[in-house]
Amino acid sequence: MRRPLAALVLLAAIGACADSRAEQPPALSPAKTAAAANLVDIRTLVPDIAEDIKYAGHDNFVGAPVDGYLAPKCLLLRPVAEALARVEHELRTQHLRLRIWDCYRPARAVAHFVRWAHDLADQRTKAQHYPTLDKSQLLGDYIAPVSGHSRGATIDLTLEHCAADGKRCEALDMGTDFDFFDVRAHTDAPGISAAQHANRLLLRDAMAREGFRNYPLEWWHYTLVPEPTPHTLYDVPVQ
Template identity: 70%
Template structure:
């Protein structure tokens, strides 16, 4: 027999109020997530709170791609005036801990990119829109039409501009650490295509194991991998998630 007891109107009011509050909270959270980041007025790395990783690890291996021409643009990228890795201090300290944890295993990091000025991201977007420039296709996007790069691969705002993301790989050193060479990860840095996905089935078991070794080392210090790029890691939670910077790397 159905329950015919009168419903307490106070219960309805309380429940409705709670539902409205929850909906408002969800909408506010969604709006915040979708809102554009704030561009910091900082003009120098010091004003932005960015530090050079070499202040913490003087001999860390670096191959800062966007300061030169060995990159998918094929030229030095706007905002890179020196081949340096800058990061907010919390991210720099976490990355230094990763490096120090690896060294007893005869492993080291090699850095490709760290903080990325907002003007560099604009340079990437302009390059992606220039369909006549196909100079780096064979190396960086052999299986993709250049028009497919905007979106998942090249976005108008990059997490790198928040100062807590790094692109890197692992080096394996000999017994006395006098010589180190990159581990085989299955693709080069900035390869646009599914083969670069961290869990891609297109790479060999040994290449996948190398990726997992890097991923585990970074995760132990709070970095999260971007699943489409085995080399891309961001410190979580981000120190300044709503702010991007445009100071030059110099």
């Protein structure tokens, strides 16, 4: 059963988020549409940006489409989308591109993650996403009751290298897949190759030039700093 919004507000008030350090507890926005929340589709700024929105399909750690993802789109607060577009345009001068896995995440999607984490009998994605951890260990650093993604300023992504014509692109080797819950996913993990670490730093440097800060436990996770609405969560569906 989907959590009611009142429960989400309570979670927002009491939850300690792994990727949120705001002193003031976040509150749930009353916005009902993306426009009301000032969320824009990144493709209105970069029409051909590469996307593989994982939570809109089955290829994710839950193993099913996640609540709130009605379409495979990347929505972000406008200032964040504009900064990300600048990253993409700079990378293209180096025959590099971004590939986006997740952007704004509705609060109801985070509640779905928490319900999944409590269902210890569901082990379908263990081999791919958390092979070295017991599922009971995922709540905390990896899955939190409140996510910075719900504030509209956080993105999960990777880098691709493209041919000169920009039509044939291959993902750079980052050492792990997306949403791999393990120390090897830490940006400066000691157990990866020099080339994999260099690729992670290439992404980190490109994002940092436009004000995005990496979450050290996940090489793919970036937040624009300062955030446009650091104390506001959104629950608008992605559609």
